[in-house]
Amino acid sequence: MSDAPSATPHRERGLRARRRREARQTHAVIAGVKRKIPPYELLGEEGLIRIEKAADAILEEIGIDFRGDEAALRLWRGAGANLTGERVRFPPGLLRAILKSAPSAFIQHARNPARSLRVGGEDVVFAPAYGSPFVQDLEGGRRYGTLADFENFVKLAYDIPWLHHSGGTSCEPVDVPVTKRHLDMVAAHLTFSDKPFMGSVTAEERAEDSIAMARIVFTREFVDANCVIMGNVNVNSPLVWDGTMTRALRAYARANQCAVVVPFILGGAMGPVTSAGAIAQSLAETLAGCALAQLERPGAPVVFGNFLSSTALRSGSPTFGTPEPALGSLVVGQLARRLNLPLRCSGAFTASKIPDGQAMQESAMSMLAAVQCGAHFILHAAGWLEGGLVMGYEKLVMDADFCAALHVYLKGLAVDDDALALDAFREVGPGKHFFGAAHTLAHYETAFWESAVADNNSFEQWRDGGMKDARTRAAERVKRLLAEYEKPPLDPAIAGELADFVQRRKAELPDQWH
């Protein structure tokens, strides 16, 4: 797939492109949230170096298989790696040298420039969960996701200001053939939202379709020079890069778009049971993926990704939101900073089947690790249930409320004359209350974060209101958000071009269901 042909005359398209570029320049707002707190530094220098050396030993001695992608093997050979069949071994320092061309931060442009995001530096981006075949809500229970569900999740992520990003495969729309659903998903992100989003990675041609659709909206020239779409590519851990993934990764890099490179390691299964070893492995696998993107196109944006989890070893079940990955994330953050790469890490993880106490306890531990470790792009920040098998409507809203709390957390604690409030003490004095103090009145609208989901009322008020638990309140909020949703404006000509593209590609592609 190359760029999209179009019925629109060339001159008109050129004018529209200029108009869009100008709009972006005049709205140089960067959404997202700034980190004003230091990261939580868990390990000292010595421990970090030991993990880096272990990763180097894995890369040099054991190597990584790159399977079914001749072009990738050619790139590695050209770069000076040692190949034995599909096994690639990396001389010390090679990957870090290649990665010098990767940007430490970049902007992902949104079609609404006010929603463009910086990925890296002080900025933090929250994106909804990704990849669940099932969805769940209080009324309908657990069921396979559909395109209607998918569109609902795009609308919810658009409605909620604490989610800066529209995400990618918010749920699998299993009512659409596997070969075609990427078209509907990308179209939904581009029409029901104007926030940045992620495209398909399940096949090279689907990655290229995704990028082609982005070009319709942003123009080919703009896309060639700027990041407007991301692809989230997984390593087939341990130590295997599958050709489907590397070809998708290279497609994004070739188009100067961002590949998020993420090993998925359940300790004891796809990696060792000890965290330090799993982190070393993850580091090795991510370094190789990010470097491959740089070989494909030096300077293409990449995100250093990480997904640590644990296993209930007696049953073999994966576990989430446990202490080991929370600590591991802090270390991964330290390693990413030493590489000077933007980091994707952690999310609102849980193994719970419903958004109950287990779910929110596990998710809170996991999300706090994400912001404390210094992650820049936090995928799965809202909606995740059941180890990622389920996207939950109420869970999305409950997690997004925690994202709102984390906006305040990331601001840190102000220490200035106003915050120290000595005048308020002088005014109030011992034994009086501060409700009516000038300092309180000046701040009372904004002083403390207020949740949109929590019930802070008295027991009697809560009882008289029907004794609703958090999930029930979240279900009401889901309905309200969807009812109040208003589609962001989109140039009808662009919308038409997108629809034409989807229609044409659907006609070309076969129907396959798995």
Place this chain on the structure above:
Amino acid sequence: MSDAPSATPHRERGLRARRRREARQTHAVIAGVKRKIPPYELLGEEGLIRIEKAADAILEEIGIDFRGDEAALRLWRGAGANLTGERVRFPPGLLRAILKSAPSAFIQHARNPARSLRVGGEDVVFAPAYGSPFVQDLEGGRRYGTLADFENFVKLAYDIPWLHHSGGTSCEPVDVPVTKRHLDMVAAHLTFSDKPFMGSVTAEERAEDSIAMARIVFTREFVDANCVIMGNVNVNSPLVWDGTMTRALRAYARANQCAVVVPFILGGAMGPVTSAGAIAQSLAETLAGCALAQLERPGAPVVFGNFLSSTALRSGSPTFGTPEPALGSLVVGQLARRLNLPLRCSGAFTASKIPDGQAMQESAMSMLAAVQCGAHFILHAAGWLEGGLVMGYEKLVMDADFCAALHVYLKGLAVDDDALALDAFREVGPGKHFFGAAHTLAHYETAFWESAVADNNSFEQWRDGGMKDARTRAAERVKRLLAEYEKPPLDPAIAGELADFVQRRKAELPDQWH
């Protein structure tokens, strides 16, 4: 009240005392959990100094009222403070100079020496929630606490290894007169548990009764030289120390027992709405309380306590587990380290009425702040609901499970040859799984933390098991723990002395219900 008279002949008591002392010497085990992770340092030196200077300004310029305690005023006068009636102002440096006699760490002895705890240094102690008039469980709903409930909570805290301490007023036993319930509570801690505990502070004579009961168990000589009981004293914020509290504080200090000194500040009510100001106030109030204990008896153990919360300012409702106090706790930890005093901070706080998603999300944020800030004694670590009005049976078990997770978290991340697992990579290689690897088999029993409450099974297993949420599973665990409870042994002679003491004091004291 002074020491307890007793029917036991003097010689026999002396022998028993020696036996107990010897038992303690041969069981020099310190329970609790060691902190192997660094604290999370939020503010830089400059911010900390500004807060300390604001506290000093409050102390010097505004001062603190010490109401209804002539002896406290005499102590302050003698120490060089400036008094105007009950208003006490403190010259710069006075309180810090007085506090030089306070220990940076001390042991609270349990009647079972294997359960003695160090408070301070690397040790962390989890204790159940304190002070709720109401209790709640899934079957019985919300109701006033009784002595039977109180005893249940002592039994549960005894059963759960992740709670190192029996706590104090786990719930108010409102079926016993206010004037007498301290006797039943202390007796319950001393007979249904052998973990360290807290005594009464609601009146000086109740504090002395509590200490007298401890002397029956530990002997007067041992108690005079060692900490065996704690009293948790609250400041009447803002900037008032009430005579009831200072007399209880002095009673504990006089007996060489530990006073935990805790301002309770809801921002916007008992303190300014801005965190830095509330922290400065808290620092001023705690410094004064801890110093008063040192004036009463230099060297008496004290704990620097802190309780920060926030307010939903439009409704006036207190809120808990929000981001502001989580950040505030990190700063309080930094300030406590600069004073070299043991810290009590935070807990499993929530405003939720039930242990739902809100409760566990808020509690997780709050508890993580407690361990990250470097707190040594974490009261309210389990059971807290509804802003402290309710002690929850299921909540206790769910929070204690999080305490178990925090035991693993506090251990940090090991980075050694075994954890880096290079041999496992050599054995497994790319594309294979680690389930059968020698490294996995060597670790699989202990590699990952496993929750006693979380359900990590598949959806189908969970569905077939009755689709139980976390609270329902916790309710089952409560029943199992209470059914399996076995009373720890207690010398029948001591048990008899305690019962005699309670009976005699109950006969002496009037019945009062509020």
